[in-house]
Amino acid sequence: MRRTPTLVGATLLAAALVAAGCGGGASDGKTRITIGLFGNFGYQQLFEEYEKAHPDIDITDRTASYSDHHKNLAAHLATNNGAADIEAVDVGYINQFKANPGQFVELGSEVKDRWLDWKWEGSLSKDGKQIGYGTDIGGLAICYRRDLFEAAGLPSDRDQVSALWPTWEQFMATGKQFAAKAPAGAKFFDGGPTVLNAIVGQAPTGYYDKNDKIVVGDNADIRKGWNLVAQGVADGLSAGLLHSTPQWNTGFKQGQFATLACPAWMMAKIKDQAPDTAGKWDLAAVPGGGGNWGGSYLTVPKQGKNTDKAVALAAWLTAPEQQAKVFATAGLLPSTPKLYSEESVAKKQDPFFNNAPVGKVFTDAARALKPQYQGPKAGDVQTELGNAMQRVEQGKQSPDESWNQFVGDVKRLED
Amino acid sequence: MKTDWRERRHRWDTRYAPYAYIAPYFLLFAVFGLFPLLYTAWVSLQDRNLLDGDAATFIGVDNYVQLLTADPYFWNAMGNTLSLWLLTTVPQILFALGIAQLLNRRLRGRTFFRMGVLLPNITSVAAVTIIFAQLFGRDFGLINWVLELFGAGRIDWQAGTGSSHTAIAAMVVWRWTGYHALIFLASMQAIPTSVYEAARLDGATSWQQFWRITVPMLRPQIIFSTVIATAGNMRLLAEPLLFNPGAGAATGGSDRQFQTAALYLYEQGFAKFDFGYASAIAWLLLIATVAITGLSYLAARRIRTD
Structure with a gap:
């Protein structure tokens, strides 16, 4: 009988290991709500406020990088284990997730009126199930460095700067002027993929048509933008940095680029x-006018243990009052049109951006925005387009070669 | 009667107890190793979305046919895997032999150095990769700074195939060389000094002693290290993934120049949600790993022991 304790011990150990993998629930009688985010949602103060109003709730947030976050979420949904109670989903991924609405709590349409129509429809599944509450939208502007513009002999006043580039062609022409007298180490824009994303965000049709067919290969607007950006790269206007990478982050600190396509959330970055x-940055109008890039939703995966409380928290976080606070602190543009005429939002100035009237710029942008239909794998197409532009920037391929490879790559996404 | 029972129990004990001792390992392996392996094989025969298992359809070997005959990116990933396997495994073993030889001498602070070579191995792979990605940075990386100091141009390490493989191999080699060096060192210390003394009397140089005595005597450890290193280096994922963070991470570079097979699996499974296809890649990678491990075993066995 001396053997058995060993076996029992081993079995217990194994059981303990398994059990440890699925722990959860706070020990102090509070309900713990976990929330999975990427980037900066500007929620920290709101969490504290909510916990104060609801002493039985303990909010834990975990933040990962953009692509890690969405891939982890996919893995957690697939294994039916490990997802946070509330999961943020970017507009580039929402279609992929809403294709399987059964994974998420259906949120109903009681608070539908809060949002812009297209924001609401963005997270609505084909069979009419709502899986996400809208957080922010992107809008578009151009962030630029006043000091670098002055050093290069360009005007630095925001109205004068906006007047330099009513079109993207003129934007690139300004870039050449900048490059002629630019301070050492500074390029005109951060990287081709960033500029291209802004141009794509303005096109009436993006990567997909309304039947979920990928049409980017024949999209004349995007091809025109591609050629323009590739020419800018050839003219030496690009710092060759891919957005949201560590090297790009370093580029901000080192002043490697003078302009950046700026959806509202970019300012937080x-x-x-x-x-x-x-104080060195300022905000000018985007060439071409209008457009959207990015914006997110809060979803509640069905696998969570406290879905009711999670839905309540998600609804609270995305309510107009809270979106107004997020705009005030982090600058994320609300997706609730009611706020656009409210003074606290519309009149907001941002000292970081030399007191630029961010409220006016972005609420105008939001009002003028013509929504573009996003297909199921828009996020993946955007990744491929970014890779394609990088191949040009790295000198690996000519613009035409790279475009053709890109068209083949997105075709694979449909199979 | 009672003695008989006790005797029989004693016999059972000696006969079956060892199986009971090793059973936990095999139970855990069955749950966490064998079952996933077989389940993956089953999934690889399906057209299956990661998020919607109920809608999966059985398609036989279609995924494998597609991969082997019509998917250039799979072969690209396999090529990168083999290239990285060579670039990591060979230097790893050679450097480890050299370091073990150095550590086998009488030197001050021997224990300190011996433990020191293991330090890279116990640091997290993510931390190592992030640091190395900075060292190999294009604009502000230390390595490019040194290259410029010596008049050589800057290298965009991530852009090229050879340069990116070199950078990734450097991370792996840095992490694992010390581990293998310690294994070699332990066995070196077991080689009787009389063998070396005899060789020295016969006039063998230390270079000859190393290649004619040390290396042949280490044959079992070299085989072990080669097999372990090969099995690990054939499924590199974290290094190429974190070398290029950002939205395009899973493609392993703008032109998939450093996308390994494991990374391609990750892209297909977790970015494209094609669970069946990813599972088929997993199985093909397993087969390739077993084959390459077998080859490196045969190669390492050819070390002469006479």
Whole structure:
């Protein structure tokens, strides 16, 4: 009988290991709500506020990088284990997830009126199930470095700067002027993929048509933008940095580029990455006018243990009052149109951006925005397009070769 | 009667107890190793979305046919895997032999150095990769700074095939060389000094002693290290993934220049949600790993022991 304890011990150990893998629930009688985010949602203060109002709730957030976050979420949904109670999903991925609405709690349409129509429809599944509450939208502007513009002999006043580039062609022409007298180490824009994303965000049709067919290969607007950006790269206007990489982050600190396509959430990134550049940045109109890039949703995976409380928290976080606070602190553009005429939002100025009237710029942008249909794998197409532009920037391929490879790569996404 | 029972129990004990001792390992292996392996094989025969297992359809070997005959990116990934396997495994073993030889001498602070070579191995792979990605940075990387100091141009390490493989191999070699060096060192210390003394009397140089005595005597450890290193290096994932963070991470570079087979699996499974296809890649990678491990075993066995 001396053997058995060993076996029992081993079995217990194994059981303990398994059990440890699926722990959860707070020990102090509070309900713990976990929330999975990427980037900066500006929620920290709101969490504290909510916990104060609901003493039985303990909010734990975990933040990963953009692509890690969405791939982890996919893995957690697939294994039916490990997802946070609330999971943020970017517009580039929402279609992929809403194709399987059964994985998420259906949120109903009681608070539908909060949002812009297209924001609401963005997370609505084909069979009419709502899986996400809208957080922010992107809008588009151009962030630029006043000091670098001045050094290169360009005007630095935001109205004058906006007047330099009503079109993207003129934007590139300004870039050449900048390059002629640019301070050492500074290029005109951060990287081709960033500029191209802005141009794509303005096109009436993006990667997909409304029947979920990928049409980017024949999209004349995007091809025109591609040629323009590739020419800009050839003219030496690009710092060759891919957005949302560590090298790009370093680029902010080192002042490697003078302009950046700026959806509202991009401003939060700049502040996070280069707090020392406060006051050096300013905000100008985007060439071409209008457009959207990015924006997110909060979803509640069905596998969670506290889905009711999670839905309540997600609804609270995305309510107009909270979106207004997020706009005030982190600058994320609300997706609730009611706020666009409210003074606290519309009149907001941002000292980091030399007191630029961010409220006016972005609420105008939101009102003028013509929504573009996003297909099921828009995020993947955007990745392939970014890779394609990088091949040009790295000198691996000519613009035409790279475009043709890109068209073949997105075709694979449909199989 | 009672003695008889006790005797029989004693016999059972000696006969079956060892199986009971090793059973936990095999039970755990069955749950966490064998079952996933077989389940993956089953999934690889399906057209299956990662998020929607109920809608999966059985398609036989279609995934394998597609991979082997019509998917250039799979072969690209396999090529990268083999290239990285060579670039990591060979230097790893050679450097480890050299370091073990150095550590086998009388030197001050021997224990300190011996433990020191193991340090890279116990650091997290993510941390190592992030640091190395900075060292190999294009604009502000230390290595490019040194290259420029010596008049050589900057290298965009991530852009090229050879340069990116070199950078990734450097991470792996840095992490694992010390581990293998310690294994070699332990066995070196077991080689009787009389053998070396006899060789020295016969006039053998230390270089000859190393290649004619040390290396042949280490044959079992070299085989072990080669097999372990090969099995690990054939499924590199974290290094190529983290070498190029950002939205395009899973493609392993703008032109998939450093996408390994494991990374391609990750892309297909977790970015494209094609669970069946990813499972087929997993099985093909397993087969390739077993084959390459067998080959490296045969190669390492050819070390002469006479």
